[in-house]
Amino acid sequence: MEDGDIICIASTIISKAKGYTRNLKDVIPGDRATRIAEKTGEDPRFIQVVLDQACDVLIETPFTLTEVSCGHVGVRSGVDASNVEDGLVITLPADPMKEAEEIRTEIKDLTSKSCGIIVTDTCGRSFRRGQTGHAIGWSGMSAIRDFRGDSDLFGHTLEITEEAVVDEIAGFANLIMGESNNGVPAVHFRGIPAWTGHNDIYFREGEDVIRKALKKV
Amino acid sequence: MEDGDIICIASTIISKAKGYTRNLKDVIPGDRATRIAEKTGEDPRFIQVVLDQACDVLIETPFTLTEVSCGHVGVRSGVDASNVEDGLVITLPADPMKEAEEIRTEIKDLTSKSCGIIVTDTCGRSFRRGQTGHAIGWSGMSAIRDFRGDSDLFGHTLEITEEAVVDEIAGFANLIMGESNNGVPAVHFRGIPAWTGHNDIYFREGEDVIRKALKKV
Ligand SMILES: Nc1nc2c(ncn2[C@@H]2O[C@H](COP(=O)(O)OP(=O)(O)O)[C@@H](O)[C@H]2O)c(=O)[nH]1
Ligand SMILES: Nc1nc2c(ncn2[C@@H]2O[C@H](COP(=O)(O)OP(=O)(O)O)[C@@H](O)[C@H]2O)c(=O)[nH]1
Ligand SMILES: [Mn+2]
Ligand SMILES: [Mn+2]
Ligand SMILES: [Mn+2]
Ligand SMILES: [Mn+2]
CATH class of the missing domain: 3.90.1660.10 (CofE-like domain)
Structure with a gap:
């Protein structure tokens, strides 16, 4: 383990270990x-x-x-x-953020290294067939890398660019885990550069137009 | 370049190169x-x-x-x-599948290696804030890895498991590319094991319940 490493862990094995x-x-x-x-x-x-x-x-x-x-x-x-x-x-897991924090703390105690933890699940999405890995809990990083206020290659300020980095990492981890009988419940990443941002990955009440449409039908 | 390598290319530079x-x-x-x-x-x-x-x-x-x-x-x-x-x-790009195929053929001609190409775009998604990389064109692979009919660790047949592998790879590539002025329009992957599946990543008319709900509002 090195400082800055990221470990993705399938929620399914956390749930089995914890009795969820x-x-x-x-x-x-x-x-x-x-x-x-x-x-x-x-x-x-x-x-x-x-x-x-x-x-x-x-x-x-x-x-x-x-x-x-x-x-x-x-x-x-x-x-x-x-x-x-x-x-x-x-x-x-009832509180996947807490699970991630717990695992991060245990790894810190065992190795004295500060790593990031992402709890993943394989999920469907809208408009496209097929599941991909998503982050449902994380610790030691922010969910979203915030590019707002940055400039592009031509010097314009970017208007909307919040990148859901934890989901991009969870997705790639899910590919390595595979499904079914692959038997790979965790994936260890090294060398991903750190980023800054925030944790507001879920829309607040009323912000989500697709949800609003589903509720009306 | 080695056989089986995968190159993700930001659609934005294909569009700029081709005048889209x-x-x-x-x-x-x-x-x-x-x-x-x-x-x-x-x-x-x-x-x-x-x-x-x-x-x-x-x-x-x-x-x-x-x-x-x-x-x-x-x-x-x-x-x-x-x-x-x-x-x-x-x-x-008007036909991102064709762009991917073209680039794959050019690389084959230049290097005699058979690689996979994924054309990516940074896109939002439903229910979660933040953008992630998505595959909009691909060549030399199938979009979806099909686990249907496989058994899980306990011998049950999996009912629904189609993994949108191209999107998981595009997502991770998007993280490496970054946004704004990062200047990294392509990402080269080596060592991803090959998979089999199909290319039906887009729902057919009437299959997509979320789209149906949006159309009704
Ligand atoms: N070794 C081991 N691997 C497991 C176990 N349960 C699941 N896995 C593996 O963990 C990965 C993710 O499992 P999956 O059922 O898809 O979990 P989910 O994506 O969190 O819903 C796959 O590679 C599974 O084969 C287990 O009890 N032991
Ligand atoms: N070197 C170079 N990089 C570029 C150029 N245009 C975009 N990029 C980089 O390519 C990556 C993806 O660009 P982005 O605008 O987010 O494209 P999109 O995700 O396809 O919409 C970022 O690292 C950009 O900085 C270019 O003309 N030259
Ligand atoms: Mn699951
Ligand atoms: Mn899974
Ligand atoms: Mn774009
Ligand atoms: Mn982008």
Whole structure:
């Protein structure tokens, strides 16, 4: 480990290590979960877990799209039935920022090196097919590199340029991790130059026009 | 150059090299551009270029979100007034798949090595603040790695796992490129293992629920 290294860790193994899982046989689906599951053809207990994780439901069908408490918007609240024993489902860590901070502190204690940690999940996105890795928690860096106020090659001030660097790193880590049985739950980066910015990666209430449109339908 | 290397190239320099630019003084804004520009506070000629590039307009305000002819959905049709001389705006290459193929062939001719090419653009996304690099054209690889039918670590068949690998690579390349005056328009990757999959990264008409919702509002 060196100062400035960045480690991406799949949320799924944090959840398994910390017990953020649910056993479907202990879940009793309510009316809403039953109604949604009838339309999507999924297990109503699975949908109940999805709803339990959600603080806001943006889409019910043909797939549930929800916001979870950390601010992340994801399909099925990020609940995952893969890479876990039969009957269990994996939920996202309740506070992924805290998980990242905890791991960073442990690594610091063990190695005396100051690294960055990104907790990742594989997520879909709008307008394009296919999933990519996203950052759902991070520590030791800011989520967004802020270029506002910088000049371009011709001396004009850039108007809007906030780069979601943590997602770009999480995406590449996700490629290295692979899915399914690859067995690579963490990726170690060295040599990424540091950046400055802020952590406001999630839109505030009312700022997100796509969410507003989904709510109106 | 080695066989299997991947080169990401910023669309902006392809457009500048190929003349995919417009001079705003030659643009006469129509009614729709004038109406949108009044609401967004932008130059109506700039919006006219955005509309000229669009084959479908998903959102008009507070920012234009459009589909361009290659299938990519982007803010302001990807039209960019940064990193170019005053008065010019850069449009996306009309056929970024062809640009990628052309560059791949030229590199093959020059070096006899077979590499992959990804044409990138810096784009926003839904539900999260900040831009990331996206692939708008590629050659020598498939856009999506297809894990469907694979088994997870516990032997279950994965139901949905299509990984948009080209976007994950484009995102990381975008981080290395930086924005503004960084002056790094291309990034060379070595050692990414090959994958198999398909090129259907854009939803077909009617498949995209978020787009359907935007159209209804
Ligand atoms: N060694 C090991 N790898 C795992 C385990 N669970 C998941 N992985 C690997 O971690 C990576 C990410 O797993 P995935 O299920 O896609 O997690 P997610 O992207 O966080 O939803 C893949 O390479 C998996 O094979 C585990 O229990 N042990
Ligand atoms: N050397 C050089 N770099 C450029 C030029 N135009 C843009 N770049 C660099 O290429 C990278 C991407 O530029 P950007 O304007 O963000 O392009 P986009 O992401 O394709 O819209 C940045 O590092 C820019 O500084 C150019 O004309 N010459
Ligand atoms: Mn997951
Ligand atoms: Mn994954
Ligand atoms: Mn651009
Ligand atoms: Mn850029």
